[in-house]
Amino acid sequence: MAGNPERRLKHWGWGYEDQQPAHEEVEAAANAMREHLGFGNGVVERPVALAAVELRAPRIEAPAPLSAICRTDTYERASHALGKSYRDVVRGLRGEFEMPPDVVAHPRDESEIEAVLEWCEHAGAVAIPFGGGTSVVGGVEPALPDDRPAVTIDLRALDRVLDVDERSLAARIAAGATGPGLEGQLRPHGLTLRHFPQSFEYSTLGGWVATRAGGHFATGPTHIDDLVESIRAITPRRLPASGAGPSPDRLLMGSEGVLGVITEAWVRVRRRPGYRASAGVGFPTFDAGAEAVRALGQSGLEPSNCRLLDPAEAALTGAAAMAGQALLVLGFESADHPLDAWLARALELCADHGGTPAGEPKLRRPEDDPGERRGQSEGAWRDAFLQAPYLRDTLVAAGILSETFETAITWDRFGAFVAGVREAAERAVSSICGEGKVTCRLTHAYPDGAAPYFTVLAPARRGSELEQWAEVKTAATESVISAGGTITHHHAVGRDHRPGYDRQRPDIFAVALRAAKAALDPAGVLNPGVLIDP
């Protein structure tokens, strides 16, 4: 069902089954990691094979008209039981699927989605919309507040680019299309959505819209919100929404499946960029680099890439030109014009804040050899970016706890905030795990603030990983919220971020959202536990 019918996604971790390295390779990688980090322990675990996974029996059966699109086999139910957070991978690797969906439905069109929702409502079941299943916040797990049976609605059969408007640079795309899937269909038109979240390979347009995903653009229109023209959704109360105005869409964006099932969206696409300009810039400290990021974010130059890695992250991604320095990965791209003036001014701003170029800047024009397309720092960083989720599977096997959390903060509080959260996270891992490393990067730069992204790596205690993870998560949430950061920048709320979200969300909006949900989903069928309680 997922893109390539020849290949099957792993039921427990990141990527396809045929991408899972042999155990010896995992061991070699795990040992290298352990050596690099200085911790990690015990044998390198093997994933529990699907054949050994036991699930509770389904508590509900699809009615005959829907049986053709409904599955209850172990692979289907296990592979839809969890998202892809550290916590999920730990459980998946060990074959612990306590609350799998009872049925997985694969509707092929809107009428089948309507039929599934209708069935759920009449059968007293809940419905969980499912795109790529890459949630790292418990957004797709049937961990329900009550014991209703759960039907997961996998939308990946709706994977077509339905319309391309080359004059307006817009495309109508079905919600189940994955990143590579939709890019592949846009490419013959010379167009691209250029929305590259880290989950790009597997996550879907509908999932991006439902979670307000952040793309890889560091400035300018980068959240999927900025790229959406209009949305269609199906709600239990059967009124399909053709997003005529922007406000209805803003209610669906970020609704995480609690108001309706997003079926398609018109999105803004762009011509494939032929001009690129990029450079790596080293800074003596993370704070100095952050000052440059602030200047760049407020300059109006709108770099497409403007990621600042602290010295430890720069070393981890292999992108550090000068050891011990923070690294700014800076890039511009355009389908329209050369970017020499843009990059030159950006490098001036970097120099103003103590930055020194790490190697020669790269300027690429459409006529240049495509093999030479990116500067070294940018290329190395991008490869590491897309590999990170695969790495998580190996970290789990190696007994290394990993957690990432991201937030946003205005520039006036930036320095103290990053220092405080880092310190609190370091204190937490050292008390919870004995030792550990906390690193930070800036993923997005706004005129008024930035999005710091923290990575925590620590030795896990076998068998206690979930408790350790929960303690680390609680400490991270507390430090972020008490220092005034947002509970999430682009990972969404799901079930894992509910405690923080409930504290940050204005009460008045909870009242309005609850009322809207009650009106659209009177039986409370959709994704209970996520975002808000009835």
Next chain:
Amino acid sequence: MAGNPERRLKHWGWGYEDQQPAHEEVEAAANAMREHLGFGNGVVERPVALAAVELRAPRIEAPAPLSAICRTDTYERASHALGKSYRDVVRGLRGEFEMPPDVVAHPRDESEIEAVLEWCEHAGAVAIPFGGGTSVVGGVEPALPDDRPAVTIDLRALDRVLDVDERSLAARIAAGATGPGLEGQLRPHGLTLRHFPQSFEYSTLGGWVATRAGGHFATGPTHIDDLVESIRAITPRRLPASGAGPSPDRLLMGSEGVLGVITEAWVRVRRRPGYRASAGVGFPTFDAGAEAVRALGQSGLEPSNCRLLDPAEAALTGAAAMAGQALLVLGFESADHPLDAWLARALELCADHGGTPAGEPKLRRPEDDPGERRGQSEGAWRDAFLQAPYLRDTLVAAGILSETFETAITWDRFGAFVAGVREAAERAVSSICGEGKVTCRLTHAYPDGAAPYFTVLAPARRGSELEQWAEVKTAATESVISAGGTITHHHAVGRDHRPGYDRQRPDIFAVALRAAKAALDPAGVLNPGVLIDP
């Protein structure tokens, strides 16, 4: 109450009382207009003096604790009875205030707003939030669906810039601050919001947020939506919203006073631009100019000004360099860097589509003489832009019907859409008024479409203006909607656009919005008739 206590706004038209020209000057201007247009008739009307205005008696009295901030005199009630559309000015000039508010409240802080809302709820009155009163869509007129008394809440006493965060380039501003008021307070910090709707001189931040106002920037972040960090509002159900997340704000933006009274917002400001680059570019036809606007909108250059005037509008604003040509008014600005490369590429794109420069481009740097700040085309156009609403008062006096309507359309349907709407509007004025002129400009350029803005001028039949206007409005609405344009781009919905909005708004969103309103405003106190019915 409105900014300068020494000056009082006209109770019937645009601007301050002391800006109203002597009758002889109005006559001279009216005759010049009539000559230019070739129509307009009869004597030039004088406004009915305030002393001659008779209003129905107030049907409600403020309770003692609120009496200090409540007014019922004729000036207060008349000057809050209408907005500033053609229809409003016709009625205002004639002294026809059929449905004035019964009481005008001038709260000075949030607690007084709460007290007024509480009083309204208990007294069975409705409450109408009022900023600058510049609505052109019936957004502030107490034309109510029932006979409850009306209390207008004038927010202009809340006019302070409350906080300036120079590091994050953000400011917290009270909802009643007008354009010049907030710019004056930001200027000592070297900062500016640079949100310039045509109503800039009188409209307020709260009004902009409530109506999702469009600024004068032609591309990039131009709607107030793009500039808002967070919003505070007071609702009848007393839960003040501190906008912690973006979604709550998106529900308030464009809510036009039906969900709550917006009291303040954190907004993104910017450093005052010292670099400017501008040029006028002539095009043989409007369509050729529109192709250039599309190329510019899709180029990523993000000009701050990119307005295309058709030949007739170019002539009217006195900005036409070459008679019979469409004129593109093109401008860039930056606080950070020279814009030579930006303007050069933009002019290349214009030349690709048949554009020829109208005079020399202007490039200004911070060290240049500020007197020389703008190119001739841009300067002439901007003066005309801010003068237009004053002109409307004179048009009414001269017996000339005027109506503007604006919409947005994607590029794939652009050419046929503009031609079709123009033709339908021309057909309508010629059948309704005997003759008339319809002109068009593009005010905003997006990668996926543009916002055409139409102006209709026609000879009015004295005494039948309102009927004529209603017929023209209905025809314009019908032509826009049936050709697939949005019912409004930035003028909002109010009461005048309800028929079109009701057709365009997805039913499902009406259900959600109605539920949210019922939850926040259970007694239906706030601005009934606007946007949605309970």
